Amino acid sequence: MKFQLIFPKWRKLEGQTVFNLPPHGAIVFAATIPADFEVEFIDENLEEMRYDDTVDFVGISMLLTTQIKRGWAIADEYRKRGKKVIFGGISTMLHAEETMLHADSIFLGEAEGHMDQVFKDFKKGELKKVYNFMNDLPPIETIGPARRELYKRDLYYHKGVQMVDTFHASRGCKYSCYPCAVSYLGGRNFRPRPVHKVVEELATIDNNRLFIVDNSLAQDTEWEKELFKAMIPFKKKWCSHTIEDKHEVLDLAAQAGAWYVYQAVFDTSDYIKERVKRYHDYGIGVEGTILLGLDDQTEDDIKRLIDFLLEINLDLAEFTVLAPFPHTKAYVDLVKQNRIFNKNWDDYNAGQVVYHPKHMSAERLQELYQYAWDTFYKDETQEEKMFKLLKKVVSREVEDGTFRKRRQDLSKVSFGKLINPKIV
Amino acid sequence: MENKYQDQVYHFKGLWDLPSICGLKIIKKAETSIIIATDLYDNNPGTSITEWNTKLAWELCNKFELNPENLIFIEHTPNKETKLEFNRETFFKVNFTIENGSFVNPVWNQLTNDEVDKLISE
Numbered sequence: 001m002k003f004q005l006i007f008p009k010w011r012k013l014e015g016q017t018v019f020n021l022p023p024h025g026a027i028v029f030a031a032t033i034p035a036d037f038e039v040e041f042i043d044e045n046l047e048e049m050r051y052d053d054t055v056d057f058v059g060i061s062m063l064l065t066t067q068i069k070r071g072w073a074i075a076d077e078y079r080k081r082g083k084k085v086i087f088g089g090i091s092t093m094l095h096a097e098e099t100m101l102h103a104d105s106i107f108l109g110e111a112e113g114h115m116d117q118v119f120k121d122f123k124k125g126e127l128k129k130v131y132n133f134m135n136d137l138p139p140i141e142t143i144g145p146a147r148r149e150l151y152k153r154d155l156y157y158h159k160g161v162q163m164v165d166t167f168h169a170s171r172g173c174k175y176s177c178y179p180c181a182v183s184y185l186g187g188r189n190f191r192p193r194p195v196h197k198v199v200e201e202l203a204t205i206d207n208n209r210l211f212i213v214d215n216s217l218a219q220d221t222e223w224e225k226e227l228f229k230a231m232i233p234f235k236k237k238w239c240s241h242t243i244e245d246k247h248e249v250l251d252l253a254a255q256a257g258a259w260y261v262y263q264a265v266f267d268t269s270d271y272i273k274e275r276v277k278r279y280h281d282y283g284i285g286v287e288g289t290i291l292l293g294l295d296d297q298t299e300d301d302i303k304r305l306i307d308f309l310l311e312i313n314l315d316l317a318e319f320t321v322l323a324p325f326p327h328t329k330a331y332v333d334l335v336k337q338n339r340i341f342n343k344n345w346d347d348y349n350a351g352q353v354v355y356h357p358k359h360m361s362a363e364r365l366q367e368l369y370q371y372a373w374d375t376f377y378k379d380e381t382q383e384e385k386m387f388k389l390l391k392k393v394v395s396r397e398v399e400d401g402t403f404r405k406r407r408q409d410l411s412k413v414s415f416g417k418l419i420n421p422k423i424v
Numbered sequence: 425m426e427n428k429y430q431d432q433v434y435h436f437k438g439l440w441d442l443p444s445i446c447g448l449k450i451i452k453k454a455e456t457s458i459i460i461a462t463d464l465y466d467n468n469p470g471t472s473i474t475e476w477n478t479k480l481a482w483e484l485c486n487k488f489e490l491n492p493e494n495l496i497f498i499e500h501t502p503n504k505e506t507k508l509e510f511n512r513e514t515f516f517k518v519n520f521t522i523e524n525g526s527f528v529n530p531v532w533n534q535l536t537n538d539e540v541d542k543l544i545s546e
Contacts, residue, residue, distance in 0.1 A: 096440070108440060134440045176465055178510055187469050296509035327439075329465055329510070332474035336499070336516050336532040358509070 001123075003037045004055040005030055005150070008062065008070040009044040013351040015373065017382050019158065020045050020415045022151050024166035024213050025089050026061035030147040032115040041150040044070070046416050051077050057122055058083050062091040062099075065325055065348040072102035079104070084127060086118070093134070093185055094326045095345070100129065109133030110171070110186075112142045140171065140191040145201040155416040160406030161390075164239065165207040169198045169227055173215040176329075179291065182215050184327040190219040195230045202234050208402045209259070209393070212240035221249065228252035235402045237393045239287075245275050250282040259393045260285030260315060268308040276312050285389050287316035292372060293365050294322060295358040302368050306375050316385050319372040320350035321365060322357075429460045429500050429540070436480055438471025446473045446480070447500070450488055451544055457490040458543060462500040473499055477518055478527040492522055498540065499532070515540045 007023045023043060030039050037057070042049065058078045062071045068091050075085040079102075087099050088107040099106055105127045107118065114133055121127050148165065156163040170193055172186040217224050217240055224244060229252055231238075237259040243249060250258075261279060265272055265288040279286045288309055292302055309317050324331040324340060325348065334340050334355050341362070342354035351369065353362040360368075377385070397403035412419050430447030438444035447462030461473045461480060473480055477499065485492045497518045504511035515535040520527035535543075 132440050135442055178508075183469075184471075294508070294510065296507075327472075327475065329472070332463075332472050333501075333510060333514075336474055336514075337534070338532070 001037050001056040002054065003033060003039050003057045003059060004053065005039055005041045005059045005061060006049075006071075006074060007041070007043045007045070008060065008067050008074055010064060010067040010070060011346065011349065013349060017386065018415075019163060020156065021163050021166055021211060022148070022156050023061070023063065024146065024168065025063055027146040027148060027150055028143070028168070029059075029061060029088060029111045029115075030150055031144050032111040032113075034116055034119045037119060039147070039150060041152075043152075043155065044074070046155040047152070049074060049077070051081060055083060057119075058085045060085060060087045060089075060092075062087060062089040065091050065094060065323070065345050067091060068095050068099065068345050072099065075102040084122060086122075086127070090181075090185060094181055096130075103129075105129060105131065107131045107133075109136060110138050112138035112144075114138075137171075137186065137191070141194050141197060143171075143193060143197065145204045148205065152416075154410060154413075157407060157410045158414045159419070160408060160411035160413075162207060162209070162404070162407075164209040164211040165205050166213050167201070167205065167210050167238075168213050169193055169217065170214045170219075170223075174219055175216070178294070179322055179325070179328055179330045180215075181325050181327045192220055192223045192227075195223070195226050198227060199230050202231065202236070205236075208236055208397060208404055210236050210238040212238055214241060216242050218242050218244040221246065224249055225252050228256040228258075231256035235400050237396060237402075239285075245278045247278075250278060250284065254282040254284060257396075258282070258284045259396075260287055260389055262287050262289050262318075264289050264291070265305070265309060265314075265317075266291070268304055272308075273312050276314065280313070283392075285315040285392065287318060288314040290317060290319050290372065292319060292321050292369055293353065293355075293357045297357075298359045299364065299368065302372070306372050309376055315389055316382070317372075317376045319369055319376070321353050321369050322355070323348045323350045324355055427462065427502065429502075430462045433464070434461075434484075436476070436483060438476050442470035444468055444470025444476070447502075448484075450484070450490070452490070453546075456494040456496055457488075458496045458498065459484055459490070460498045460500050460540075462502055465501075466504075477530050478520060481518070481520065482527050492527065496543065498535070498543075500540075513537070 005026055007026050012018050033039055060071045062068055078085050084104045086105040087103045092099050092106055093108050172189045172191040173182045174190045176183040176188055232255050237257040239260045241262045243253055243261055263286050276286050324334045339356040347354055353366045356362055357365045429449055431449045433445050434448040436444050445464055445468050449460040451458040463473050481497045499516045501514045503513035516532040517535050519531045521529045
């Protein structure tokens with residue numbers, strides 16, 4: 001039987017360099033599908049939908065809130081054709097009740113250990129409306145390697161350069177940050193994968209560059225050090241969300257191939273300045289993530305913050321505006337205060353203001369968001385700064401013999417599309 | 425308990441049956457009852473009181489034999505003692521409509537600490 005697994009497209013933010021990374025959650029989920037089902041994966045960001053292909057069962061994997069309306073539309077098309085559709089993934093959990101209106105079934109929770117039953121129910125024609133395993137998370141050691149063979153690999157190249165592979169070493173998060181829904185999704189527990197399981201998966205990844213997608217690796221120093229030690233022999237280069245800035249951790253991270261890390265920059269303190277410097281001291285780049293529009297930010301604060309970013313030599317910066325995703329403290333606060341004016345989930349892309357900020361109008365915050373991008377990248381564009389980071393990693397790869405030449409056959413292709421058909 | 429707005433930790437099943445907790449203080453008066461439910465963000469593994477307030481308030485009325493017609497329901501967010509404005513203490517009185525044996529349509533109105541103290545002591 002054939003299972004069509006779909007990752008819906010979404011509208012990309014204007015003016016930003018588009019990079020389509022291979023989606024992670026969908027292929028991790030695919031590893032739990034019973035072997036008697038043939039699986040085809042469609043990443044709609046890179047491929048057209050083909051509703052009339054012969055399929056038995058359809059799965060829609062949803063990561064982002066801005067993706068869900070498209071996911072619902074796809075489901076509606078398949079259901080018109082009599083196909084059964086199941087939804088899963090992070091934004092399915094965030095928008096479960098609404099998603100049920102477009103689904104034969106929704107799966108809430110983590111898939112490991114539960115899919116044999118779901119697929120058995122499908123075969124018997126007894127699919128349940130809801131599979132709720134929110135409070136029954138699988139043992140972390142049962143998470144196996146993702147099914148990367150499902151990717152249509154050639155689509156994840158830009159001008160012959162392969163995109164990083166996405167990968168995870170842990171789930172959950174012990175923190176409960178204001179704009180984040182991770183504690184709702186996975187409980188407030190950091191669940192690191194056993195390092196030998198991480199190593200087993202790393203050995204299956206045919207890519208010298210990775211993006212470790214974990215919420216934060218900076219939650220258990222001993223595990224973090226053990227992880228980095230185990231990664232050293234693979235000689236892969238990687239970026240990740242934040243890591244601890246203790247010297248012994250940074251030293252191991254650098255040896256393990258840390259390329260650059262994301263660092264939330266929320267104020268203009270020496271703490272941030274020193275932290276960025278410490279990363280740089282170990283040859284690790286820093287991409288600042290800057291959230292605009294919190295209640296304690298005035299217009300002057302935002303402008304000061306942007307000046308500060310230029311002072312501390314960030315390699316890259318990514319600006320977002322607060323998006324009140326359901327089941328976050330940000331959401332419940334703004335609901336109580338009746339400050340959310342836009343409930344169109346397509347616009348919850350962290351680039352569009354959907355609520356009334358405390359110290360300025362929504363329009364002014366939108367302007368400041370644009371001002372932040374324009375000011376930070378005034379002297380050097382985002383692409384130029386990215387290229388600088390890329391050059392650094394290439395020189396490290398050349399040194400340790402892991403550099404892969406760009407694929408000539410894809411040099412005029414970007415994510416499956418010809419860049420300039422007249423030249424080719 | 426140090427918190428004057430909380431006498432106990434109340435356990436409830438939240439959204440999708442998630443085990444959830446909140447702080448709870450109930451003040452019974454001759455005519456009305458006041459429930460102060462405190463959101464315990466840092467320790468609550470489940471649903472926030474704001475997202476579950478209609479069901480939580482109804483459950484509390486049943487459990488503690490309170491008249492839903494004469495209920496004042498207050499959502500309390502304790503001060504997290506950080507410099508961040510969104511971590512400050514807040515109180516919201518929530519007005520519900522009663523429909524078919526349940527609360528619906530929550531509407532929030534912010535109260536000051538003084539207003540809450542006055543309500544309690546009246």
